[in-house]
Amino acid sequence: MIVASDHITVGERILLHLRGFQGQMNNVTAPPEVTQDGIAEVLHVTRSHTSCELKVLIVSGQVLEHVRHVPGGKISRKVYSLSDSGLKRAQELEVYLASHRIDIATLNRPTVKASRSCMIEELRVDLRTMKEKAEKMELRLKALEQGA
Numbered sequence: 001m002i003v004a005s006d007h008i009t010v011g012e013r014i015l016l017h018l019r020g021f022q023g024q025m026n027n028v029t030a031p032p033e034v035t036q037d038g039i040a041e042v043l044h045v046t047r048s049h050t051s052c053e054l055k056v057l058i059v060s061g062q063v064l065e066h067v068r069h070v071p072g073g074k075i076s077r078k079v080y081s082l083s084d085s086g087l088k089r090a091q092e093l094e095v096y097l098a099s100h101r102i103d104i105a106t107l108n109r110p111t112v113k114a115s116r117s118c119m120i121e122e123l124r125v126d127l128r129t130m131k132e133k134a135e136k137m138e139l140r141l142k143a144l145e146q147g148a
Contacts, residue, residue, distance in 0.1 A: 008102075011053045012093055013043050015062060016104055018082050019090035030068035030079040039080070052121045054080060062086030 008016075021034050032038045040050040057063035063086050068079045082090060097104055 008093070008097075009053075010043065010045055010049060011057055012089075014039060014050070014053055014057060014080075015082065015086055015090040016093055016097075017042055018063065018080060019087065019094070022082060022087065025066070025068060025079065025081055028069055030066070030070055032070050032072065034079045034081065035070060035077050036080075046122065048122045048125050052117070057086065060085075062089055 017039060018034065021031060024031055025034065033042060036047055036050050036054065039054075040047045043050070054063060054065075058065055061083055064081050064083050066079050066081065067076045069076050070079065094104070
């Protein structure tokens, strides 16, 4: 499947990003750019959007999840790499972009739209977070009222 000429999805951008790190991971360590935080930072998208897109790519068999030490961190973290099918897809994207003279670096601007499903997921996460905060505030208020 080739992308539309006017839109490269965040998932496709993740594949292209991870392609640049093929062979840079070993059984012990991985660069920070292949963590969710690192991918989100480079692509200028939220961490939750990155998480959502990675889930889709993992389920589709294009991305693999590992646990590795990331230099500078105290604990091991989840990191991501391309499967054989993900590598093939990333290579197809690179050919497509090159044939249309699209610079891969220009894709990583902070102006790319989120997919509808990821936007919905982000809103659900935000709503859950706000509900939890509201419940905690209610408990504090009741405690203050009872102590007054």
